[in-house]
Amino acid sequence: MEELMKDITKNKLSMFAAAKKYGVPRQTVRSKLTGRTAVDATIGRPRILSQVEEDSILYYMKYRAERGFPTSRKTVLTLALTVHLRYCAENGRAPKIDPQKGFARKWWMGFRKRHSTMIAQIDSLYKVSRKSADKMKHFTDMLTTTMAKEDLTGQPHRIYNADEVGFDLDSEMEPLTFAKMNVPGAVIRKGSHDHKLSCLECVAADGAAIPPLITFSKSFPPTDDSAEGPDNALYAATPSGFVEGDVFMRWLQERFLPFCSPVRPVLVLMDPGSTHVTPEAIDFASKNDIIFMGLSFRTSLIRHPLDLPFDRMKKKFDRLVEPDSVITKASFCKIYAKGRESVLSKAVIKKAFRKSGVYPASASNEVRRSDDLDEEEEARYQALLPEEREIIAHAKELEDEEFNCHKGLSHSATPEVFSWTNSDEEETTQPLQDDAEGPSWMPGFFTESNEDAYPTRTTRLGRVSGITVVFDGTTVEEYLGVPYAAPPTGPLRFKPPKAAQPWQGVRNVSTFGNSCMQTRTRYGPVSEDCLFLNIYVPVNGSDATQSRAVMVYIHGGRFNYDTALSFNGKWLATRGDVIVVTLNYRLIVFGFLSTGDRSSPGNYGLMDQRAAIVWVKDNIANFGGDPNRVTIFGESAGGMAVSMQLISPRTTGLFQRAICQSGVAMTPGAINYNPLAAARKLCEYLGCGTDDPAGMVSALMDMDADELTQAAAVFTGNFTRRVWLPVIDGDFLPEEPARYLESAPLDGRQLLIGCNNDEGGAQVGDGAPASHIVDRQSFEYYLNSSLFPTYPKNTQKIMEAAMYECGVWEETDPEVLRRAFAQMYGDFEYLANTVQKANLYSQRNHPTYMYLFTHRPSFSALPEYVEASHGQELYFLFPDLRGNDPDSLSVEEEALSRTMIKYWTNFAKTGNPMLPSSSDLPTDWPQYVPRFGQPTTKQYLTLKTNMTGDDISSNLRPKKIYFWTEVAPALESIPQSTCEPGISASPAVLPREAMWRVCAIVLALCFIK
Structure with a gap:
């Protein structure tokens, strides 16, 4: 340990590198350096999964628990493996865990400790007394609450029960059994061993039946044979013969969705221990407005409506199957269809729902007599076939006690077991204990609910209930998935x-809402119904007795992808003592389709952002926020959006401050100046007419959202430009931003603005477009492609001038060319326009502060010559961004993170990054003020590790700024007839005419200091 500490303190080795070199856990190193134990310290193997994966596991755990599906450790381990494998597949990574072995107990213990508060809250969702009566009452309360909330009362066609029964044959060729019912003497031909069949049935409270799923082991009957089975049945084969997750998903997509009620949402009641409620099923259900709910735990024998028809089916099989008959797979389908047809009648199904107390909802499960039926049901009863009357009559004779303790139903009455899978030990099984405190080996999973864990606030639309977490010693209330439109x-x-x-009652907002439709799939469930925001409220900070400043974050992603859930606001909320709001807004074609006229003006995504800011203005006071201290901030496309909100006449009075990070409205590629062309290409691709804009929009209105997303992805643009972008609509954006900024109503707002010193570095990373630069020709190709959308007339001449100014006039070394491309791309795309925005804004006497972020993160995977690339400053404001391990920050980086958060939140509070408190800040941050001819003109702060008072500089890269804001536009304005034609096939030799023009430009640049 002494050698390790020496390497860090004297040799400046990062904490991450030192921990790896000496094989010591990073948390141990951090604790040694800081002299304290970090909050949420872990045990065992703490970081097998990324933060994104662990957050996903918690999301699915909470989904299950809220809907009555207890989450045992075995379930969590299965969820973890599923989430990890899916995450690796989506991101092209190799799994860290052997799928055959799964996660070990040590990981589970570390996971519980890292998320102890959240897991305790999840546990409390389904903690109920062990008495059956209490369990049934708890389920009934949950059911009635859901029915009232989702308007399901009096809607029996929207309430379903799904359950499965099994057939099996052991290796001794014993008789076939139907679940727990016997069919004497029946055998299966061909000598199958351990042959199993499962049938999944689903019925509605109005008596309707969904086509079943019949699953065979290994193979299933040919189509012509299985045609004699139940109508529209889905047949599948699995190795075990049981219904497995992928088969269940097929049934959901191909049978349940087409045949269930078109009125949404619909409720599906299932066994509480169901293994079918997988992440894939949850995502599918969320997208299609399907609500899964578990029946009361370990009383599902009593509450399953389908158990009554299944029991009646036993007698039907006794009559249909002769002793010693041979049952093939095909004949089984035929026999099952006959039994099902007579048993699953509407009358029996409705009776089963009534008897089980599910519909109408009742905590008891009385068997109702025929004289209790309404007139309609009585008429249907009289019209039944004799054998169906016999079944119902038999049901009437059953006493409650007999029904409750049936052993012949489709669910085992034995206690549920929890299996522990450990890579270091054999699997052991332990039954669930009956003590009220829960198993001793599972501490925290059956804890008492903390009444403060579900805080409630009031909005203008209704009350909302969130969750409470403790982070970094501060309690934070989180309200997730709050609808703002x-x-x-x-x-x-x-x-x-x-x-x-508005809504009635209290709305649960403890889980994120859908992300907006986009072409990338790693940002959670997507839907058109996506206009949600998330609120992070610190409740015990230094400002607890007065209203807090509010920071509203607008995510980037080129207006084409990303989501609010990527950005955890707890870091800024706790360390800066502010309220943080993150929001979703419509993306790609849904947010930015424009025909350039009234048919579709466009800018819907920007209007969504404005609507969210209006919601904050109207409601944030009820969360302890100050509606007169609202700051909007964003990065990349988010910074562009912030810049557009800042100058829009539609946002006057809605916020007081703005922070633009690596993106402004003048950034090349921030605005589409020819949106109609993109709309026509999309319609042409989809087979719509392209002559009439109104007709085009009408056709696109009728398109399926997924189909429209896939088509829009074809026309997203190249690596430097997108087509689904904001437009000049004459309303939200009245005219070109640089021109409009000269007279826009800025409303006295303060601005903090900046970028990173190597913004183009991401373009040369592994797999990035410019990483393919291998020679001079490919270098010029990519540079030309970058410049052409902005300078289409004289691209070649501007490219030649840029190469000369950058010092690569005749360079051929691929690495030097890649580095030059990264520098030119970053200067052209981000730096020059950021400085231009700061100049224009400060010239109107509005307080402006500018920064340059220069620190290369210790965990950066970009080439060594790349310093601070695009977006990398976000990891110091949101340290767990996109699954990043916060512990990967070195001690110096941790200090930089806290410094940046302090600057940002100070600015949000007062409009000055040095106020109200600067005692722990490394240096003063002066305003960015144009003082032409003076050494203190245009001062900016360099953000890096180990900051000192020398980190204030003036006049950032003046030659490069002048070239891209003055020279390049001047060259573009030269009539094309005086310029050489576009890019040549062999660009190694420059034309003489171009040489003279470039020399003239260089002479002009020489006079710029």
Whole structure:
């Protein structure tokens, strides 16, 4: 340990590198350096999964628990493996865990300790007394609450029960058994061993039946044979013969969704221990407005409506199957269809729902007599076949006690078991204990609910209930998935956002809402119904007795991808003592389709952002926020959006400050100046007419959202430009931003602005477009492609001038060319326009502060010559961004993170990054003020590790700024007839005429200091 500490303190080795070199856990090193134990310290193997994966596991755990599906350790281990494998597949990574072995107990213990508060809250969702009566009452309360909330009362066609039964044959060729019922003497031909069959049935409370799923082991009957089975049945084969997750998903997609009620949402009641409620099923259900709910734990024998028809089916099979008959797979389908047809009648199904107390909802499960039926049901009863009457009559004779303790139903009455899978030990099985405190080996999973764990706040639309977490010693209330506008679906597609509808009661906002439709799949479930925001409220900070400043974050992603859930606001909330709001807004074609006229003006994504800011202005006081101290901030496309909100006449009075990080409205590629062309290409691709803009929009309104997303992805643009972008619509953006900024109503707002010193570095990383630069020709190709969208007339001449100014006039070394491309791309795309924005804004006497972020993160995977690339400053404001391990920050980086958060939140509070407190800040940050001819003109702060008072500089890269803001536009304005034609096939030799022009430009640049 002494050698390790010496390497860090004297040799300046990072904490991450030192921990790796000496084989010591990073947390141990951090504790040694800081002299304290970090909050949420872990045990065992703490970081097998990324933060994104662990957050996903918690999301699915909470989903299951909220809907009555207890989450045992075995379930969590299965969830973890599923999430990890899916995450690796989506990101092209090799799994860290052997799928055959799964996760070990040590990981589980570390996971529980890292997320102890959240897991305790999840546990409390389904903690109920062990008494069956209490369990049934708990389930009934949950059911009635859900029915009232989702308007399911009096809607039996939207309430379903799904359950499965099994057939099996052991290796001794014993008789076939139907679940726990016997069919004497029946055998299966061909000598199958351990032959199993499963049937999944699903029925509605109005008596309707969904086509079943019949699963065979290894293979299933040919189509012509299975045609004699139940109508529209889905047949599948699995190694075990049981219904497995992928088969269940097929049934959901191909049978349940087409045959269930078109009115949404629909409720599906299932066994509480169901293994079918997988991440894939949860995502599918969320997307299609399907609500899964578990029946009361370990009383599902009593509450399953389908158990009554299954029991009646036993007698039907006794009559249909002769002793010693041979049952093939095909004949089984035929026999099952006959039994099912007579047993699953509407009358029996409705009786089963009534008897089980599911519909109408009741905590008891009385068997109702025929004289209790309403007139309609009585008429149906009289019309039944004799054998169906016999079944119902038999059901009437059953006493409750007999029904409750049936042993012949489709669910085992034995205690549920929890299996421990450990790579270091054999699997052991331990039954669930009956003590009220829960198993001793599972501490915290059956803890008492903390009444403060679900804080409630009031909005103008209704009350909301969130969750409480403790982070970095501060309690934070999180309200996730709060709707700020109506779902932009149906007739509201391609329309400005409308106000959300109010709700009755308390709305649960403890989980993230859907992400907006996009072409990338790693950002959670996506839907058109995505206009949600998330609020992070610190409740015991230094400002606890007064209103807090509010910071509203707008995510980037080129207006084409990303989501609010990527950005955890707890870091800024706790360390800066502010309220943080993150939001979703419509992306790609849904947010930025424009025909350039009234048919579709465009800018719907920007209008969504404005609607969210309006919601904050109207409601944040009820969360302890100050509506007169609202700061909007964003990075990349988020910074561009912030810049557009700043100058828009539609946002006057909505916020007081703005922070633009690596993106402004003048950034090349921030605005599409020819949106109609993109709309026509999209319609042409989809087979719509392209002559009439109104007709085009009408056709796109009727398109399926997924189909429209896939088509829009074809026309997203190249690596430097996108086509689904904001437009100059004459309303939200009245005219070109640089020109409009000269007279825009800025409303006295303060601005903090900046970028990174190597913004183009990401373009040369592994797999990035410019990483393919291998010679002079490919270098010029990529540079030309970058410049052409902005300078289409004289691209070649501007490219030649840029190469000369950058010092690569005749360079041929690929690495030097890649580095030069990264520098030119970053200067052209981000740096020059950031400085231009700061100049224009400060010249109007509005307080402006500028920064340059220069620190290369210790965990950066970009080439060594790349310093601070695009977006890398975000890891110091949101340290767990996109699964990053916060512990990967070195001690110096941790200090930089806290410094940046202090600057950012100070600015949000007062409009000055040095106030209200600067005692722990490394250096003063002066305003960015144009003082032409003076050494203190245009001062900016360099953000890096180990900051000192010498980190204030003036006049950032003046030659490069002048070239891209003055020279390049001047060259573009030269009539094309005086310029050489576009890029040549062999660009190694420059034309003489171009040489003279470049020399003239260089002479002009020489006079710039």
